Each structure stands twice: as structure tokens, then as C-alpha cells.
Amino acid sequence: MDASYAIEATGLQCGYENKIVLRELSFAVPKGELFFIIGGSGCGKSTLLRHLIGLHQPTQGTVKFFGNVFDSRDQAARRALLKTFGVLFQSGALWSSLTLRENVALPLELHTSLSKRERGDLAALKLAQVGLAGFEEYYPSEISGGMRKRAGLARALALDPAIVFFDEPSAGLDPITSRKLDELILQVRDTFGTTCVVVSHELASIFSIADRVMLLARDQPGCVAIGDPRQLARTSDDPRVREFFQHGDFSAQLA
């Protein structure tokens, strides 16, 4: 069993009904890496993410998490695996009828044997980690979009996951808030050695925190390029790679 990779996908084919969105996708993410899935709109970034976190089944191929195959037939193993995942959804996806503390404490309540007090303390700690100390008793509707995302991150971190998935963390945020979120992602990785998989198209995030990126393209279902973003931007002669990186005007800064 080779468990040196957090995620290892081989020959992955993803799609809905009769439409194949991604085919022949193989990649591996080492433990503790900040891995970005990038590409323009409609290239299948979010589709890939939804398949990785088990909301959909790939039509072909396998994904191994720490050497374990995500098998839908074995419900117990599937649940055990899901417990080691944290997911930050695009809108934060906080449960609107619960306070922030209750939102973060709910995964702990469902999956650990902690007492109510311990759950509350830990939830407050996670909220403090994302800079939301003092907002424990607020409801999601009472805070701003950026705060909601951070609270979503606190909830994703509640169970100290081995892998955290981020779906467009900077969507709908101003540049300053989204830089702060980037710093938080980096901090999470550095503190716990968590593997982070980020779906994004924001060049600023990609260049500031990504260890490696995988570029997906719309015209060709599958991976176009994989590697260190700076190196790709500088050396790749693939027109699709150049196009993606140049449209953010970052090429000038890199020269």
C-alpha cells in the first residue's frame, strides 16, 4: 500500500449523464501540498471537485485517498473516509438556523465523543483561528460574505481533516479579504500539515500560495499542464497555458 500520496487519481473520467466533462485524468497530490485545480469557466474544475469529495461517482478510473479507494459500495469505509475530509463550499454553506458556534460544533457532535463543553470550546478555538473570535453566537445571516466563508472554513476544519477542499474560496470576495483567506489556507497547511486542494481561477491566489497547479481546459477534457505555477507561466509554450496566465497581467511581474 502506497500511502505517501494524499490523493492519487488514475484514469479518471468524470461526467454527468451522457456528457463527459473530463477524461483520462491522472494526478497525485503528496501529503501536505497546496494543490490548485485551475482553469477558465466551464472547464470542469468544480465537476472534478464534486467527484473527489464523493458527491458524484466517476464513470471510470479510481481515486485513492492515502492509499484507500473511495468505494461507494462499502458505506462504512466511505463514511470513515469522509470524516477525514473538510470541504469549504463556494458560498460557505453554513446552516442558517444554527449560530456559528453550533455550525462548527455540529461535525464534532456527530463524529466525536467530546462533551458539549469541549465541543463549544473547540468550536470557539476554530473560529478564533479564522479570526472570528467574538462572533460565536451570531447567525450566518448576521455576518458578511467574507466572514461566512471564514466560518465555513472553521467548520471544514472542525474535525481536523487530513484533506481540505476549497471550492473557489475567493469567489465574491474583495481582493483584501481573499488575500486574507489565502493566508488562512496557508496557515492551516503549515499548522497541521493538512493537504489542501483548491479550485480557483484567481491568479493572485495561485501565485501567492499554490505549491503546484493543474490546468484544465475546456476544449480538451482533461489535464493540460501540471506543475509549479511560476515555472509554468515562464516556460510553458502551450498556448492554453500562456493564455490562462497572461490574461491576469501577471506575466509582466514575473519577467
Next chain:
Amino acid sequence: MPSLSESPVAQIATRQIGDALEVSLGGVWSIRAERPQWAPLVQGVAPRRLRFLLQDGTDWDSSLLLFLGSAQAWAREQGAACDLDRLPDKLRELLGKLDSAQAAAAPADRSVNFFTAVGAAAQHAWRQAGEIAAFVGECTLSAMAMARQPWRFRWRDCLSEMQQCGAMALPIVSLISFLVGVTLAYTGAIILRQFGGDIWVADLIGLSMTREMGAMMTAIVLAGRTGAAFAAEIGNMKANEEIDALTTLGVSPVDFLVLPRMVALALMMPLLALYSNCLGILGGMLIASSLLSIPPTAYFVEMQTIVDLSDINTGLLKAATFGLIVGMSGCLRGMQADRSAAGVGQAATSAVVTGILLIILADSFYAVLFNALGW
């Protein structure tokens, strides 16, 4: 990193050095597994000083923090010194955060005093009454403006709404009206039979369907079916900022969204009520002929002696009013909805409740009015 195959075990080794207790932590600490507790470790020993060590290669997460947190709390209670200097910086930093989080962890008090709640509810009711009045006023103004410039009215929307709330509602209106006719016939038969007046079942059903039940049952079905749909639809549009987009375009949402829906309902409701009258009478006829052996012709002729055009007209007038009420309460609640998923659900519920309440109120008002006018 916890993997699925290994079963994580946290290890603790303690060593007593004079009055100090050295606690060495190792193994795999996972929040999802069983965690060691602090209290049993210090059972029967009363160290004055605690010193914590973290072995190399220890895999830890929040469970270690909770463990150290409870140790610190114990030390504070016992007046013992707690030495964390040999723990990694990251761990100490998080521990500091846990400490301040615990200190700040007093849940805010959201309860309100009884009188405040009553006062707030009264103010809310007053505001609501004002909002309803303003909305009715806005609808009236918009309808008057449209009457002057009928080409500006959104006929296409109105037609598609008519199809939705009229034609599409036929099956459910048929079933309910037919069964209302049947139950009325049964109820009437019990009493009328005692007087040998079975034939008057026809009068009873004819009158009650045309004057009351036809319009009323249709209105209640449409309040549940169409009123709720209007509220959900408009509420969703509000959550999506579509209403704001209309307003910034200088288009009144009332002209654009509310009026076509209200006109559609006010036109379709009388037609549905008329249809409902027929179905109810048919239902009664079926019971009369099968149970009371009244031939359909006799039933029909008897009914014609009592039901005249004014009965049908009063029913239709009511139906048109109910249509306006259902459309208005649906649209109003939709426009008032909170911009959230829960808000849309509440708007739909509240549209049905408001609709039915106002329908019954209007019905009583008409009963008094028609009685006074002798219609």
C-alpha cells in the same frame, strides 16, 4: 497524518521528579478516536509543578489541545505551576487561543422580556397593516395607469399565468368540487328524508354550490396552489436581486410582476368557480339518483325552480374578489420575503394563511351585504 488503516493511539508517559510531574506525550492524537483524559493521571498525586514534553514524530490535532487545556485548567485550580516551554511554538500558540476562546465563551443572551415581546409584536402587526394598505394602494394605482395605457400591460405574462392558475388547476378543482357535491347530498339527505322532502336535495345543492361552495372551494384550492407559488416565485426573485434589477430599470415591480398575476387570477377564478358549480351539482345528482332514487331530470327541474341567475352572479362576484385576494396575498408575501431560502418558505406559508383568512373575512362580508341588499 491519520490514515484509515492505522488505529490511532495516544501515548502518555508520566514521571515523578520531586514535587514535579513530567508528562511526556506521544503517539497519534486524533479527535475522531478515543482520547486520554487528564483527571485519572493526577488521581492520588498532587504535583506542585507540571512539565509537558512532546515526543518527536507525534501526530497531533485538536484533541491534544483539549487535553492540555484541561491540564492547564486543573493546574490553575490546584495552584500548581504549568511548564509548557518545551512544547512546540505552534502548539503553544494554539493553546493560548483555546484559553482565550474559553474565557470568551459566554453565550450571548438573546432572550427578551415578555412586555418587550408583546410590544414588538404589536408594532409588527401595525407595520404589517400599513404595508398591506400601501400594497393595495400601489396595486390600485398601477391598475388605473394600465387601464389608461392597456398596451403597456404584460399580456403575455398574464396569459401564461392564466394557463398556470386556470387550466392547470382543472383536475384538482374538478375532484374537490365533485366530492363537495357528493358530501352535501349525503348530509342533506339525512335531514330532508325525515320530512319526506328528498327532492329538495336538489335545491340545497344548487343553492349552496352556486352561492357559497363553488367560489369558496376554488378559492381555497387556488390559495394553496397558486398563492403559495406566487409567493415562492416572487420571494425567490427578490432573493436573486431580480426585483432590485427591475426597480433600478425604473420599472415598477407591481406593474411588471404583480398586476399580471392578479388580473390572471381575477379572470380565471370566476371561470373555475362556474366549472366547480357544475361539477358539484353533478356530484349531488349522482347521489340523488343512486341513493334517493331521484331521476336526474327531476333533480334538474327542481333545482331550476330555486337557483336563478342572481345566485350564480353573486357566486361569480365573490370568486373574482377571492381571485384578487389570493393574488394579492401571494404577491405581497413574496415581495416581503426575507432574502434567504428560509424566507421564501415562510413567504409561501404566510401567503396561504393570509389568503385563506382574507377569503373567509370577505365571504362573511358578502354574506352580510347580500342579505342587506336582498340578492
